[in-house]
Structures are given as C-alpha cells and as structure tokens.
Amino acid sequence: MRSGTAVAEQSESRPGGDATRVPTVIADELHIVYRVNGGPRGKGSATAALNRLIRRKAPAGMREVHAVKGVSFTAYRGEAIGLIGSNGSGKSTLLKAVAGLLPAERGKVYTDGQPSLLGVNAALMNDLTGERNVILGGLAMGMTREQIRSRYQSIVDFSGINEKGDFITLPMRTYSSGMAARLRFSIAAAKDHDVLMIDEALATGDRKFQKRSEARIRELRKEAGTVFLVSHNNKSIRDTCERTLWLERGELVMDGSTDEVLKAYEKETGK
Numbered sequence: 542m543r544s545g546t547a548v549a550e551q552s553e554s555r556p557g558g559d560a561t562r563v564p565t566v567i568a569d570e571l572h573i574v575y576r577v578n579g580g581p582r583g584k585g586s587a588t589a590a591l592n593r594l595i596r597r598k599a600p601a602g603m604r605e606v607h608a609v610k611g612v613s614f615t616a617y618r619g620e621a622i623g624l625i626g627s628n629g630s631g632k633s634t635l636l637k638a639v640a641g642l643l644p645a646e647r648g649k650v651y652t653d654g655q656p657s658l659l660g661v662n663a664a665l666m667n668d669l670t671g672e673r674n675v676i677l678g679g680l681a682m683g684m685t686r687e688q689i690r691s692r693y694q695s696i697v698d699f700s701g702i703n704e705k706g707d708f709i710t711l712p713m714r715t716y717s718s719g720m721a722a723r724l725r726f727s728i729a730a731a732k733d734h735d736v737l738m739i740d741e742a743l744a745t746g747d748r749k750f751q752k753r754s755e756a757r758i759r760e761l762r763k764e765a766g767t768v769f770l771v772s773h774n775n776k777s778i779r780d781t782c783e784r785t786l787w788l789e790r791g792e793l794v795m796d797g798s799t800d801e802v803l804k805a806y807e808k809e810t811g812k
C-alpha cells in the first residue's frame with residue numbers, strides 16, 4: 542500500500558520521527574523474496590521451461606532468494622541518500638521495491654509522491670532517434686508536450702550527444718553504451734522528481750558527464766525532491782549524498798552520515 546497520508550501518520554508515531562521534516566519514503570521491516578523456477582539437473586533449461594508451460598504444471602524445484610531482510614528507514618524531502626554494499630547485497634532490489642516494481646514479501650513501503658527509478662537499463666526504443674526518445678521518455682515520465690518542448694534543447698545539451706556531430710537525429714542503436722546511458726540520465730533528470738532513484742547512472746558517463754550529473758543531483762535536491770543513489774564509487778557518494786545506507790546480505794548494517802558510514806565501510810572492506 543502506498544499513500545501520502547500513511548507517510549504522515551507513520552512518521553509522527555514512529556519513535557525518533559522528525560516532525561519538522563517531510564517524509565517521502567518509509568520502509569518498514571521490508572522483506573523482498575525472488576522466486577526462481579528450476580532446480581538442479583537441467584530443470585532450468587529452455588526445454589524444461591517450455592514443457593512446464595505446455596503442461597501448466599507447477600515447477601518442481603522453486604528456489605527462493607531472500608534479497609532484502611527486514612530493512613527499515615525514513616527518507617525526508619531534500620535528502621540525497623547513498624546506498625552502498627558489496628555485489629548482491631540488495632541495493633538494486635531495495636530501490637525497485639521503493640519504486641513499486643517488486644512486491645513486498647513482508648513489511649511495507651510508504652511513498653509520498655511518484656518515485657522514478659533511473660537505472661542504466663531504463664528502456665528507450667533502440668530503433669527510434671534520440672530526438673523521438675526524448676519526447677517519448679518525457680511523456681512516459683508524465684511531462685506535458687509543452688514542458689518537453691521547452692526543455693528539449695537543455696536535455697540534448699546536458700547529454701552531450703551532439704558534441705561530436707548530429708547524433709540526436711540518428712537511431713539510438715547507433716549510440717555507444719555510454720552515449721545511450723547519458724541520454725537516459727538527461728531525460729530522467731529533466732523532470733523535477735518527487736523521489737528520484739539512480740542506480741549506478743554516474744558510473745556510465747565519462748568524468749565530465751559525471752561531474753554534470755552530480756551537479757544536477759544537487760539541484761534536484763534543492764528543488765525539494767529526495768534522491769537515492771546506488772553506487773560502488775565512494776567518491777560519487779561522498780560528493781553527492783549527506784546520508785548513506787549500507788546493506789550487506791540484504792540487511793541494513795548502518796544508516797548515518799555519509800562520512801561516518803563510508804569510514805566504517807572502507808575500514809571493513811579496505812576500499
């Protein structure tokens with residue numbers, strides 16, 4: 542269940558809740574479990590999957606991955622929050638759950654406003670030109686045609702796609718993976734988001750683009766949204782976020798100021 546009223550109610554009743562700030566996301570003892578078909582001995586093969594579909598039989602060996610285990614936190618308007626942890630610790634899963642893309646096994650996520658997840662895999666249409674994708678992407682995020690028209694040039698300029706020629710009028714399949722990722726980020730960052738979640742986006746562009754995106758994240762924060770950033774780059778987290786959540790094996794190890802959490806993380810991992 543997601544509702545703005547629930548956010549307000551819960552923050553007031555929650556011990557330690559700060560009544561002077563506006564909560565945007567509350568995760569309350571959240572558990573996320575993936576269920577994967579196919580056990581050992583080749584049951585995960587395409588033939589086995591097809592047989593199951595044709596016979597409509599329940600899969601023999603359903604396996605579960607408990608990716609997020611009892612995570613609780615409250616995010617407030619104006620905060621930029623980093624998510625760190627080793628590979629497979631549950632960072633992307635947690636963001637997808639906040640975005641409403643994965644159901645909770647137990648516990649709840651409350652959000653105030655529309656969360657948008659900007660992953661490096663955010664879908665744009667490969668056969669369409671960059672220009673068409675800017676328009677479609679903007680419409681998909683809920684911008685009006687007028688808003689898109691007025692921000693079109695700044696989206697293209699921000700992406701830097703046209704720095705080496707007129708690429709924006711070419712199909713996206715002609716872009717390098719870095720160019721495509723930059724355009725995705727630029728489209729998503731053009732809107733003022735209530736809750737913007739960025740998964741590794743900063744790792745994809747070159748250094749110059751990373752700097753620009755960091756600056757834009759700071760702006761979005763000022764425009765009163767909440768930003769979540771998943772990154773393996775401690776410097777990006779340090780430059781962008783004042784608060785950091787550290788996940789390990791699906792559990793929240795630490796939630797505190799970025800300085801404090803990164804110090805503990807770097808000590809533990811040697812990174």
Ligand SMILES: Nc1ncnc2c1ncn2[C@@H]1O[C@H](COP(=O)(O)OP(=O)(O)OP(=O)(O)O)[C@@H](O)[C@H]1O
Nearest residue numbers: 575577606608626627628629630631632633634635
């Ligand atoms: N679609 C899926 N089906 C089954 N298990 C999944 C799926 N996606 C992720 N997992 C599992 O859930 C756990 C958490 O994965 P997740 O991608 O959230 O980690 P992460 O911290 O974002 O990792 P990384 O830093 O490598 O991106 C891992 O054990 C992973 O194998």
